[in-house]
Amino acid sequence: MHPEGKTSLSPRIVDAFMAIVGKENVVYGEQELLVYECDAYTLEKNLPNVVLLPRSTDQISQVVKICAQEKLPIIPRGAGTSLSGSVLAVTGGVMICLSRMNRVLDIDFRNRRALVEAGCVNAWVTNAAKQKGFLYAPDPSSQSACTIGGNVAMNSGGPHTLKRGVTTNHVLGFEIVFPDGEIVWLGTRPDGSEDVPGYDLRGAVIGCEGMFGIVTRVLVKLIKAPQAYKTLLGIFESVDEASQTVSDIIAAGIVPGAMEMMDQMITQAVEAAYHFGFPLDAGAVLIVELDGLAAGLDKQADRVVEICKKNKAREVRIAKSEQERMDLWKSRKRAFGAIGRLSPNFLTQDGVVPRSQLPEIMRFIRQTSDKYGLRIPNVFHAGDGNIHPLILYDERDPQQVKNAVAAGNDILERCIELGGSATGEHGIGVEKIDFMAKQFSKETLDAMKMLRRVFDPETRCNPHKMFPGSKRCGDFAGKKQISA
Amino acid sequence: MELKPNTIAELSELLACANTRGEKISSVDLAALNRVLEHKAEDMTATVEAGMTLVAFQNELRQRGQWLPIDPPHPETLTIGNLLSANSSGPRRFGYGTIGDYLIGMKAVLADGRLIAPGGKVVKNVAGYDLAKIFVGGQGSLGVVVEATFKLRPLPERETFVQKKCNSLAEAGTLIEAVLDSELTPVVLDLHNTSGSYSFVLGFAGTNEEVAWQLDKASALGVKEPASLDYDREFWLQRTTANKIAVLPSKIIEAVQGLNGASFVARVGNGVIFHNDTTAPKKADLPLHLFQRLKDEYDPKHILPELTL
């Protein structure tokens, strides 16, 4: 079902796009466009009119200028791994996909920074820097697919953002094409200083969910890879005890590099898929990774073990080799992928609570699971209080679809009541629009719209997202996937 | 017009009124808003009113083993509001970053009196735009910040400073490269000439073991004379502002050479130099038209101070 105001596109304009980016970089026609009907949030789908795969900033600027003349919506796209429908072409439009602008352009090790094209895959940055002992810190679990441009748009996090912060703390500056076609550099330039006078427009654009323009090149910070790691796996009888351990570690003044939890259902699925050696009967497992200088790390690890034991951990294992550590992280980062074994479909939620409220929200999730008769495994960034309940459902059963959405909503509402947020990393997109008015006053929402007006006065860039009152795509999953 | 509100509501009214009349605001004194509203040590977050001084805030946090790891000059008089609007920082910036890295939520009153509350109280939160960022370094030109919520850090078990006097800038330059190439992870990496000769200063923080190991390593590189951050305090005692040069970090020595021997303190790792020289600095290439649009949007009648660059 298409909402009113569906965009139409004349062949003349498609020709103009082809002349700019080349015929082979234009995707046109319903079958070809199917790949672009949604991102990793699959409850709402719609096709863009056309997808362009430009190869330079200049091409993007030219294309965007045509869109401005013709008043066409533009939708920036990276790898399409967003979990909130932020890439959905709600009323159609021109999708500009950065996947062919994916190079690491330059690494300046001396000044600890790398210049990459926005379509560069997150993991490639660290891959290019690690021989010299550096890394790019934000590591979303989707890092082998998602792009730096997408990370900038979503202000993405990851397991290791507990100690080091999220994307905004690691992006120095970037080039952006605004919806009128103007090309501007915001923040630190590749050969420039960290200190940039005036308003922090860089910071204001990061996390805008693609609504301010198209990011084309990004200057990221590199950090020195930690000299040593101590990666512990605490095995607990219950989620409550594991959650209490998280709070106690923080209270002890220890800030691990990462602190991730998996409950029993997800641990079983991960074990069946990747055979790491997780116990199948444990209520929860907690991964605590300490990193930094080798000196003193053992002593810190001892304290963590002590805290785990105090909270009745059945066992605490320590990764014995770099290989074992990598295997552990591989299992954790691929946890979403293991869900296929449990259910045909799942809805990932992304609420945040103050860390000390983790036991409470985990109890609430169990109640919600019972209430709707849906299984809800959990794998999440426990150290940040950022939960990821995975609500399992079968899209062939309309009642289950409704229940899954209702369960997700209940959980996010509870997060907000507990002083948290409806989203820690995945963004509002089209999915969580209704939570904006629950989390922010009208005045605050208006002030956000003012910011949007500065960059996109016509609200043409990634429209119908984030703000209450936006157009919707109609019924959930209204448009069935046509098998290609 | 000078404003001295007792409450946020009063500030809202005063601004709304001034805005209607188009009256310019010269200063806003938030001395009445000077409390820590909440310090949740178990969550490592705290909410504070903007009129509180940084020292007073840190003193409260310290009681429960935490701090905001930002160390700008004049913390006894610098309020949280001014810290945010000036985006001030200090020697520990190399290790900990700047105030924007710790800000997770705020309340601000816009020029027309509307109270807004972007962000929140949790350490990770991407709901809505990151609106709070435009107020950091915004010099109070877009609105008045009245409350801020920060993520915090545990106080380090130990913090120690060491220095080496260098006879020439070339020697300092070689030392800087050696430290950057080493396994050291200093939180302070400064060069200054406030005591006559060039002094290269390193600061280490963390567990006792980490600090001890680093002191050993630094000593092997010749940096071992015990030091403190007094040079920075003294440099700022004589002034509230200094000229600043900001360069690519690898160009720091070159930039210092151009200072004609004036007194300076340089944040070597960040490429920032505060100095006494009077030569006008090079103007940065900035998107001024966007700055203008931002100002026009949030303060259409321009009653709040203008941004000065």
Ligand SMILES: Cc1cc2nc3c(=O)[nH]c(=O)nc-3n(C[C@H](O)[C@H](O)[C@H](O)COP(=O)(O)OP(=O)(O)OC[C@H]3O[C@@H](n4cnc5c(N)ncnc54)[C@H](O)[C@@H]3O)c2cc1C
């Ligand atoms: C299995 C899985 C695990 C995940 N784990 C994490 C995690 O740990 N942490 C986390 O934060 N997220 C996670 N995500 C969510 C997602 O990967 C991130 O939001 C990611 O940043 C999206 O990048 P992308 O390149 O796929 O962008 P897309 O999904 O293509 O786009 C996302 C948004 O960014 C905009 N955008 C994309 N490129 C640009 C550009 N060049 N300029 C301007 N706007 C642009 C789009 O318009 C859209 O609004 C996960 C997703 C999956 C599927």
